[in-house]
Amino acid sequence: MAMQIDYTKMPKRDILCIDVKSFFASVEAVRRKIHPLSAYIVVISNKNRPGSVVLASSPKVKKEFGIKTGSRAYEIPDDRRLMIVEPSMALYLKVNQMIINIFKRFVADEDLFIYSIDEAFLDVTASRRLFGDKVDIAQKIQRTIFKELKLVVTIGIGDNPLLAKLALDNEAKEAPDGLAYWPYERVKETVWRIPELTDMWGISGGYQKRLHNMGIYTVYDLAHADPFKLKKRLGILGHQLYYHAWGVDYSVLSERVGPKEKSxxxxxxxxxxxxxxxxxxxxxxxxxxxxxxxxxxxxxxxxxxxxxxxxxxxxxxxxxxxxxxxxxxxxxxxxxxxxxxxxxxxxxxxxxxxxxxxxxxxxxxxxxxxxxxxxxxxxxxxxxxxxxxxxxxxxxxxxxxxxxxxxxxxxxxxxxxxxxxxxxxx
Incomplete structure (x- = not known):
């Protein structure tokens, strides 16, 4: 029997998870004065190697040709519309810093967590007095980045970092306005309906196989599994995955602890x-x-x-x-x-x-x-x-x-x- 979660006892913050749509390809599009959503650009590590990895492709290329990050050069069709370019990493890092500087207009440093070169978490709980509610802030960030950098961003909004990330990956990226809000109250109609286990944050292909061996095939199954059996089979991560299936995440950006050991x-x-x-x-x-x-x-x-x-x-x-x-x-x-x-x-x-x-x-x-x-x-x-x-x-x-x-x-x-x-x- 699955446990019931009392969401009134869970930490509730206004969290944004922001992703720059097809970052490398979008920067290359803006560089050529093309709207990122209209461009046919593929960024590839080395144009001279048939096995080179695709680092990024613009949304139209993904949708019409199925070419995405991780595809190989030999999979790219010979089509006159496609612009194949090699990366300009120094430029991407420069633009990334410009985006971070925009984020810092809306939140204090301790409420900003840079997750990757094209993704970040912002805790805007303390920003409401200055900029409005969480949706208002998300829209203002979208408009500011597009006005100043001509880049399109999608934003997942949640009551904690986990829900914001899941909202981003599973709804916001395909939403017409690029926004999605997943609160605790909608976990059953949002998180439980995520189709694949690997679409959950933190579940790799390897863990998906192990969960399948336990008879767990969907996020709904995971939320209704025996948490003690999960812990016995997968250790502490099993417990964590169970609570994630219920949308529970206790992390607070301003209280995060850095990595234990640097290398x-x-x-x-x-x-x-x-x-x-x-x-x-x-x-x-x-x-x-x-x-x-x-x-x-x-x-x-x-x-x-x-x-x-x-x-x-x-x-x-x-x-x-x-x-x-x-x-x-x-x-x-x-x-x-x-x-x-x-x-x-x-x-x-x-x-x-x-x-x-x-x-x-x-x-x-x-x-x-x-x-x-x-x-x-x-x-x-x-x-x-x-x-x-x-x-x-x-x-x-x-x-x-x-x-x-x-x-x-x-x-x-x-x-x-x-x-x-x-x-x-x-």
Whole structure:
């Protein structure tokens, strides 16, 4: 028997979840003086690769051609109306900051949570005296962003962040006015009617399968399942999913706690399968160089690392991800490389590599870097001096102004990607 929820005891706020419609494609449309909803634009990571991923497509392209984020270049039809463009990440980041500045006219910093480059949560509870009720504020934000930036935004409104997000994803994005309000009182006719479990915030394909194995196929089923069995099978997340199916979310934006542990990482999908150990090692070293530079820029040192390797889709094995604790915290490129190479050589068995991820975690201020009794102080000082000089030159003249000689060898990607932003062309 499912429990009944007393919504009068739930925290009730005026939350907006705002999404810029097809953000990358819309920015490219405005750049060309085309209304975002009238454009036929596809933003693709690399026009020269048939397997390149579509990063964004304008609403008309999604509707008429079925091309959306995650589609591949070879799926794009040969149609004269379509404009295929490569990303301009620096421009997107600039426009994103302009949007954030507009949000800050309506809410205090603590009531703003940036969820992604094209999505944000705003708690407008304290803004009502200045700007009207939640719907008035949502409409004013829509008008302001379109007037100043010519971008179209859709907004989900809810009594908590969960309901606002669900309203956005399941109604507002298709609503004529781009707005949808899901309060506690309408959970049964809104949340319970979400057609697919994966349309719920926080339910991945993997959890959908596990829920299916429990006889749970819809959000309605989830809301009427035994919460104790859910917790037994899925742990604390099972309990959370049960309450989410009832529209319950206790989080308050201004009271949110930041991530428990910060880390720095870099991932890269290779242009082809790499079979040679020398080539894979080369790319790992280039990526370590960049992550180590970020550590030093933030005066941090890492005492934990993780290496993720994904194999070619042509073989059954998926790859591996392993981590290790270091004997001391460090931000030395050379020292970090030694440990990453240990991980790679311990677990790689010659499979074709297509994707690499390096992560440095368990951070501490670099001022408190531990001394290593087995490393001569002069060598430590020499490595530090090399890193410092390279960092200064790159910060002043660009990342490709100085590089290690191995980047000129076959398989190196550093020079090709040096001026990318977020992994894509700036």
């Amino acid at each position: 720095y990482s870099k991932g890269q999908i290779l242009m082809r399968d790499y079979y040679s150990e020398q080539e894979v090692v080369l790319v790992i070293q280039e990526m370590i160089d960049e992550v180590a530079m970020r550590l030093r820029r933030h005066q941090a040192a890492a005492s934990g690392i993780a290496l993720g390797i994904s194999y070619s889709r042509d073989i059954e094995e998926k790859g591996f991800r392993h981590q290790m604790l270091l004997p001391r915290s460090t931000n030395s490129t050379k020292e970090l490389a030694v440990y990453f190479m240990q991980l790679f050589k311990r677990y790689w068995r010659g499979q074709p590599v297509r994707q690499i991820q390096v992560t440095c975690s368990k951070l501490a201020p670099a001022d408190y870097e531990q001394l290593d009794l087995f490393t001569p102080a002069e060598l430590d000082e020499k490595n530090h001096a090399i890193d410092t000089v390279m960092d200064e030159i790159r910060q002043r003249y660009g990342k490709d102004s100085i590089f290690r000689a191995h980047s000129l060898m076959k398989g190196g990607t550093f020079l090709q990607r040096a001026n990318h932003v977020g992994g894509h062309k700036g």
